[in-house]
Amino acid sequence: MPGGRLVSASPRPRRWPNAFGLHLACVVWILFVLSVSLGRHQSLADLRRTAATGSTQERIEALVSLGQRAAPAQFQQRAPAALLNESDSLLREFAFTNTFSRNPAQRLDDDALAQIADPDERFRASLWLYCRMTTPRRVTLADLDRWFQVSGP
Amino acid sequence: MAAGCGVVGLAPDMDHPPEDSLQPDSSPGTRPWLLWAAFWVAFGVALRLALLGLAGESELHHDEANYIYLALGWSHFGVLQDAERYLWPPLWPWTLRQALEGFGRHGLWVSKLCLVFTSASVGASVVGLAARLGDKRSGLVAGALWALYLPLAAYTHMGWAEPLFLVFFAPALYLLVAAEQDAGRSADRKLLAAGLCVGVALLTKSSALFLLPILIAGLALSRGRGAWREGLRRAALLGLAIAVPLVPWTLRNAEVYGRFVPSGISLGANAFNGLNAHDLNFDVLPLTRRPGKAPTLLGLSRPAFASRHPDEAWPTAAEIPNTADRNAEEWRRGLAWVREHPFDFLRTRVKKLADFVAPTSYFVRHLGLRRYPGPLGKPFLRRVGTLWAMAAAALLMFLALPGVRVAWRTGRRGTWVLLACAVYFPATSLLVASSRFRVPWLPVLLVFCALALGTRGAEGRLAGLGPGAGRRLVLAGWALLLGLWWVDLPELRLCLEAAW
Numbered sequence: 242m243p244g245g246r247l248v249s250a251s252p253r254p255r256r257w258p259n260a261f262g263l264h265l266a267c268v269v270w271i272l273f274v275l276s277v278s279l280g281r282h283q284s285l286a287d288l289r290r291t292a293a294t295g296s297t298q299e300r301i302e303a304l305v306s307l308g309q310r311a312a313p314a315q316f317q318q319r320a321p322a323a324l325l326n327e328s329d330s331l332l333r334e335f336a337f338t339n340t341f342s343r344n345p346a347q348r349l350d351d352d353a354l355a356q357i358a359d360p361d362e363r364f365r366a367s368l369w370l371y372c373r374m375t376t377p378r379r380v381t382l383a384d385l386d387r388w389f390q391v392s393g394p
Numbered sequence: 395m396a397a398g399c400g401v402v403g404l405a406p407d408m409d410h411p412p413e414d415s416l417q418p419d420s421s422p423g424t425r426p427w428l429l430w431a432a433f434w435v436a437f438g439v440a441l442r443l444a445l446l447g448l449a450g451e452s453e454l455h456h457d458e459a460n461y462i463y464l465a466l467g468w469s470h471f472g473v474l475q476d477a478e479r480y481l482w483p484p485l486w487p488w489t490l491r492q493a494l495e496g497f498g499r500h501g502l503w504v505s506k507l508c509l510v511f512t513s514a515s516v517g518a519s520v521v522g523l524a525a526r527l528g529d530k531r532s533g534l535v536a537g538a539l540w541a542l543y544l545p546l547a548a549y550t551h552m553g554w555a556e557p558l559f560l561v562f563f564a565p566a567l568y569l570l571v572a573a574e575q576d577a578g579r580s581a582d583r584k585l586l587a588a589g590l591c592v593g594v595a596l597l598t599k600s601s602a603l604f605l606l607p608i609l610i611a612g613l614a615l616s617r618g619r620g621a622w623r624e625g626l627r628r629a630a631l632l633g634l635a636i637a638v639p640l641v642p643w644t645l646r647n648a649e650v651y652g653r654f655v656p657s658g659i660s661l662g663a664n665a666f667n668g669l670n671a672h673d674l675n676f677d678v679l680p681l682t683r684r685p686g687k688a689p690t691l692l693g694l695s696r697p698a699f700a701s702r703h704p705d706e707a708w709p710t711a712a713e714i715p716n717t718a719d720r721n722a723e724e725w726r727r728g729l730a731w732v733r734e735h736p737f738d739f740l741r742t743r744v745k746k747l748a749d750f751v752a753p754t755s756y757f758v759r760h761l762g763l764r765r766y767p768g769p770l771g772k773p774f775l776r777r778v779g780t781l782w783a784m785a786a787a788a789l790l791m792f793l794a795l796p797g798v799r800v801a802w803r804t805g806r807r808g809t810w811v812l813l814a815c816a817v818y819f820p821a822t823s824l825l826v827a828s829s830r831f832r833v834p835w836l837p838v839l840l841v842f843c844a845l846a847l848g849t850r851g852a853e854g855r856l857a858g859l860g861p862g863a864g865r866r867l868v869l870a871g872w873a874l875l876l877g878l879w880w881v882d883l884p885e886l887r888l889c890l891e892a893a894w
Contacts, residue, residue, distance in 0.1 A: 380459045385462070
């Protein structure tokens with residue numbers, strides 16, 4: 242068209258994000274989360290295998306990793322009972338020491354709670370008892386007062 | 395009655411209102427209207443703030459204590475644990491954790507303060523919903539009702555997850571209705587926001603989980619046959635947006651429990667409470683356990699609707715350590731009980747429904763248990779609060795019924811969203827019921843009640859009570875409601891006596 246300007250047929254360009262963009266953004270996010278989860282899943286499988294079949298030192302490290310960061314609730318549900326019955330006392334003590342308690346000699350039942358001298362340690366042990374659904378009573382405001390007095394936020 | 399409300403595409407468009415005496419004005423709010431709406435929301439927040447101050451710091455009750463434990467455990471061990479027999483969604487424990495880590499012992503109070511201020515989103519959503527489905531006057535009535543509805547206001551100074559759930563769920567309902575009424579890019583953005591809000595709400599409480607397929611299917615069908623592709627596109631956007639916040643949590647649960655759990659795990663534990671030979675009404679149970687104060691729950695309830703052999707209740711599957719597996723096993727036991735005792739199941743469902751609509755609340759229960767150390771627990775305020783809360787709950791349910799009729803007759807697009815919620819939440823009570831399970835239902839009731847009070851017919855009377863089709867249904871609904879209140883009358887009397 243000599244001497245003239247091409248005029249677009251559409252009234253105005255479509256602004257981002259349009260409906261397709263919104264769908265796409267959601268799908269990309271979901272795929273991203275799935276890929277991260279798959280990576281974690283693989284790493285967890287390795288840890289579990291090591292915790293079951295490795296040498297004592299490797300099992301200790303794997304269990305501590307599982308307990309501290311990888312699959313805490315699974316550790317909570319399965320590992321502690323296994324650890325309490327673990328014949329390898331070194332393994333049991335090391336895992337407890339590094340994971341939930343700095344006092345591995347203590348059995349974490351209600352009677353033992355009263356014998357833990359360090360208030361911060363007692364607090365952690367009490368929480369741990371609760372987490373294992375064996376706590377005899379629920380937290381009260383007085384507990385909160387005491388715990389925050391002794392251990393800080 | 396104008397047929398349909400959007401689900402099957404028969405609802406009249408905004409541009410073509412039904413030929414009815416109801417011609418509500420839903421044009422965008424003018425400045426004075428917005429100021430009045432803001433006033434009621436601010437008033438509601440101020441009332442909740444006053445209640446927080448007047449309540450004092452009440453002792454932690456059952457689930458409140460469990461939430462605190464979860465928060466503390468998460469803070470000290472970096473782990474979100476199960477809560478006894480449940481897996482609760484993470485958002486409320488996470489909020490408590492942040493508050494306790496940031497403010498120490500005062501974190502409890504700070505978290506309640508957050509609930510008070512964020513509750514404004516519920517008030518604003520209720521105003522917007524009533525204005526969209528009715529008119530501006532209905533919107534303001536809804537704002538006033540939300541502000542003054544004491545049973546809901548009181549939850550902001552308690553430690554349950556419900557108020558935080560509503561902070562996201564109520565805006566989600568508003569955005570869904572707005573997306574139904576709007577078109578183009580604006581509607582898409584609202585759908586995206588609605589989906590995100592629903593997803594985050596499900597990270598707070600799982601009670602709305604089975605509402606999702608209803609909402610998604612309703613959205614797909616709401617455009618009618620002529621625009622099914624548009625309906626599917628919108629439904630897909632809503633579903634994807636809901637998945638955005640839920641997918642990380644679901645994958646975490648798959649990692650931990652070996653099952654895909656999108657929100658929480660409570661079905662099995664609720665089956666233990668609700669599909670069993672015992673009867674647990676948590677509005678009344680703590681009152682019956684006060685030493686020497688009241689009869690047992692079994693002796694209190696009307697025998698025709700109460701459990702008769704609580705000693706034959708099936709036990710929890712405590713021997714299964716994995717919460718998800720235990721949940722599945724308890725659900726199986728609950729269904730087995732239903733198959734073996736079909737008559738008991740049906741009989742006790744009446745009681746469940748009665749517990750759900752009983753005009754009491756956890757606020758009244760707290761008053762009855764003398765849980766408020768502040769001025770709210772003194773005799774005068776306690777009695778005023780009890781009467782206010784019980785009357786408000788009764789009136790809200792009573793007036794919501796003609797409001798449903800008004801909404802149906804007005805026939806605004808998107809009405810189906812609220813109707814779906816109005817049916818869904820009572821249906822959940824057939825498993826386990828107490829007034830607390832009514833909380834997600836309350837925004838819907840407030841909107842319907844506002845439509846009943848705020849909309850007038852041609853002759854100036856309340857439109858929901860005027861002559862015409864549907865009046866008999868309203869009368870039948872009232873009769874049913876009164877019947878259910880009669881079923882729960884012994885328990886209600888105990889609540890009133892205890893709080894008095």
